[in-house]
Amino acid sequence: MKKRNKFKHSLYLLIALAMLLYALPQLSFQNGPSWVLGFGIVWCVFAFLIIAAHLHFIIGVDEEKQKRLEAVRKHKLEQWQGKWNEETRMSQRL
Template identity: 85%
Template structure:
């Protein structure tokens, strides 16, 4: 992965973490079940999901999977090109 791309994700993760740390004291979790409590829980869950997604990308968990998918794509492209060449060779032999 590009270093700049990872840097961008680090910045986004830090911004999301700062938003979470700023908002936690402002959110009310003491009123018990209700709309305010539900909003606070859902907001925190979304913030944690954003942070986790960026952390997942920064750590590079999917790099090996990405390499395998690229190899499969190249192989499929080679197969498709081979079939295309065979069909065009047959068509030129018929003419």
């Protein structure tokens, strides 16, 4: 499943790069500041953020953090199951 996710993120990264490469030459700085130029710059900033997010996932910077979070989730689930079992035993005694 991880390979599929990495493939999906790689595909989205390539699409975002293609969109950015298409849009950058369309920006015109000759007319001075305008709403169109402002929109283009903001759009490019968002495209760079999307590219950075996908690269972050593909490179796997957060793999250690994910492992720690999964360990915490397992521990919480075990605690919840223990409480559930204890409540079930208590209710059966009544």
